[in-house]
Amino acid sequence: MADAPATAGPNEDVVSLLLAQHAQIEELFLLVAGSTGPARADAFNALVRLLAVHETAEEEVVHPLSRTLPGDNDALIDERLAEERQAKETLKVLIEGGVDADGFDEGVLLLRTSVLQHARYEERYEFPRLRQHVPPDRLRQLATAVRAAEAAAPTRPHPGTESATANAVLGIPLAAVDRIRDAIRGASK
Structure with a gap:
């Protein structure tokens, strides 16, 4: 099982990178559901x-760009951000309860x-618009920007940080705290 997000090769664009990560997320959900202990x-x-x-990388890089594309994209992006906030809230509850808590299976299934x-x-509404309106070389550069954002992102959910501004202001301190916690958890295993 890969702990690191899927990464794009030098010729892959941001959409390909995010699609690969979506597949990796789906695989991890199956591993959680099919594993024990x-x-x-x-x-x-x-x-x-x-x-x-x-999600942090999408909030910092992808969604702000999508807002600037031709057409009325604000409602589309606002819906995605609301979904991301809800997922963070659900994840936070699942983390606090732990994998052995009553209701974990149902919570993971809903999540x-x-x-x-x-x-x-x-994949249906945002990514095709990116490919339609953003030049291919820029999409490749954005894959690099997404990888950089992920490298500095918090490793735990923080509901309320769904905007690029909130991530810019709070992201680095939250990421530092999360990564220290991750190191402590890793050392205690």
């Missing part, structure tokens, strides 16, 4: 980390449904 906890931790960095629906909306 420490394997389940590891799969869930990998899922939490990937969702956190992936899976909403996260995959969110991904399909991006």
Whole structure:
């Protein structure tokens, strides 16, 4: 199981990178559902980390760009941000309860449904517009920007930081705290 998000090659664009990460997220949900004990906890931790960095990068790089494309995109992006906030809130509850808590299975199933629906909306409505209106060389540069945003992103969900501004102001301190917690958890295993 990969702990790091899927990365694009030098010729892949941001849409290809995000699509690969959507597939990785779906795979991690299946691993969480099909595992028990420490394997389940590891799969869930990998899922939490990937969702956190992936959504942060979309909020910092992709969604702001989508707002600038021709047409009225504000409602589309506002809906995606609301979905991301809801997913962060659900993830936070699941993390606090732990993988052995009553209701974890149901919570993960509901989260899976909403996260995959969110991904399909991006894939159907947002990503095609990016490919239509953004030059291919710029889309490749954006893949690099997304990887950089993910490298500095928090590794846990933080509801309320769904805007590029909130991520810019709070992202680095939250990422530092999350990464220290991750190191402590890793050292204690």
